[in-house]
Amino acid sequence: MNELDTPADLGTPTLSELEAEAVHTRPAFGEHAHILCDNLVRIYKTEGVEVVALQGLDLLIEEGELIAIVGASGSGKSTLLNVLSGLDVPTAGLARVAGTDLLSMTGKDRLRYRREIVGFIWQQTARNLLPYLTARENVKLPSRLAGKRARTAHADELLDLLGIGYCADRRPGELSGGEQQRVAIAVALSNSPEVILADEPTGELDSESSEQVFAALRQANRELGVTAVVVTHDALVSEHVDRTVGIRDGRTSSETLRRASSDGEIIAEEYAVLDRVGRLQLPRDFTNALDMERRVRLELERDHIGVWPDKPRPEGAE
Numbered sequence: 001m002n003e004l005d006t007p008a009d010l011g012t013p014t015l016s017e018l019e020a021e022a023v024h025t026r027p028a029f030g031e032h033a034h035i036l037c038d039n040l041v042r043i044y045k046t047e048g049v050e051v052v053a054l055q056g057l058d059l060l061i062e063e064g065e066l067i068a069i070v071g072a073s074g075s076g077k078s079t080l081l082n083v084l085s086g087l088d089v090p091t092a093g094l095a096r097v098a099g100t101d102l103l104s105m106t107g108k109d110r111l112r113y114r115r116e117i118v119g120f121i122w123q124q125t126a127r128n129l130l131p132y133l134t135a136r137e138n139v140k141l142p143s144r145l146a147g148k149r150a151r152t153a154h155a156d157e158l159l160d161l162l163g164i165g166y167c168a169d170r171r172p173g174e175l176s177g178g179e180q181q182r183v184a185i186a187v188a189l190s191n192s193p194e195v196i197l198a199d200e201p202t203g204e205l206d207s208e209s210s211e212q213v214f215a216a217l218r219q220a221n222r223e224l225g226v227t228a229v230v231v232t233h234d235a236l237v238s239e240h241v242d243r244t245v246g247i248r249d250g251r252t253s254s255e256t257l258r259r260a261s262s263d264g265e266i267i268a269e270e271y272a273v274l275d276r277v278g279r280l281q282l283p284r285d286f287t288n289a290l291d292m293e294r295r296v297r298l299e300l301e302r303d304h305i306g307v308w309p310d311k312p313r314p315e316g317a318e
């Protein structure tokens with residue numbers, strides 16, 4: 001017997017029992033998250049060429065959060081949203097939304113997931129709505145498709161909540177782009193999903209209409225408690241959401257958190273993301289400014305970690 005082990009019959013737990021308990025009680029990564037991406041990888045293969053669109057992406061989103069995902073063109077935003085919406089299947093990793101494992105779904109599960117668990121808003125206003133149905137009929141359609149009773153009162157409540165009750169009897173052609181996108185949000189909410197996902201919902205809109213669309217997303221998030229994830233290029237997005245997640249090269253790289261200070265002022269603070277094994281992606285403009293390449297020197301201080309270029313220190317430097 002290992003000398004650190006104590007016989008169990010003395011009532012004191014053995015070392016191995018303590019180890020087993022520690023493993024058992026430590027929560028799994030993102031155990032309670034509403035949306036979990038754990039080491040997500042998506043590789044596209046076209047004509048023998050491989051493109052790694054997601055390279056081990058980790059992301060946790062709590063129930064009821066409203067977050068934006070930003071990043072340069074080609075960073076993997078749409079790939080991530082396609083995975084979360086159940087349209088695409090990742091190559092490896094773990095993706096779970098509202099308790100549904102997106103990698104092991106059967107075809108039938110996938111249909112149910114797309115009809116009942118998530119709602120989707122596309123960038124192209126025309127793709128979200130059927131042109132020959134009124135706004136109200138468009139909002140009732142997802143319930144019909146899911147084989148449920150489509151309630152007019154529920155459709156009207158959703159349109160009122162998003163400030164477009166006056167559009168109920170109009171067809172998409174009689175609505176502005178911003179109104180169409182707000183009707184599209186009502187359509188996405190029609191089956192009371194747990195999560196709504198929006199891909200560039202303001203991409204085709206002017207700034208005033210964009211404001212109204214973001215206000216409608218926030219209203220849905222607050223009043224209905226639905227978790228909302230918005231992919232956007234809109235530079236002003238962090239003013240509208242609680243958290244902005246930056247993606248770079250298929251990984252989450254930064255987060256901007258928006259919170260109210262003690263005197264009520266809204267402050268947006270940017271953070272770098274530290275992954276589970278302690279990896280940190282330094283912003284490229286920081287590393288370029290200090291000519292940092294390949295390796296850096298680290299120093300642990302009392303309340304921070306210093307990161308220094310790999311160059312000899314000047315004589316007499318502290």
Ligand SMILES: Nc1ncnc2c1ncn2[C@@H]1O[C@H](COP(=O)(O)OP(=O)(O)OP(=O)(O)O)[C@@H](O)[C@H]1O
Pocket residue numbers: 044045046051052053071072073074075076077078079080
């Ligand atoms: N179906 C596909 N087949 C092959 N490569 C793809 C496919 N879809 C995306 N990619 C590649 O994967 C990478 C990530 O693309 P993705 O569309 O997710 O980026 P994005 O951040 O949404 O870009 P954008 O802002 O321009 O829409 C890119 O290099 C892209 O060329």
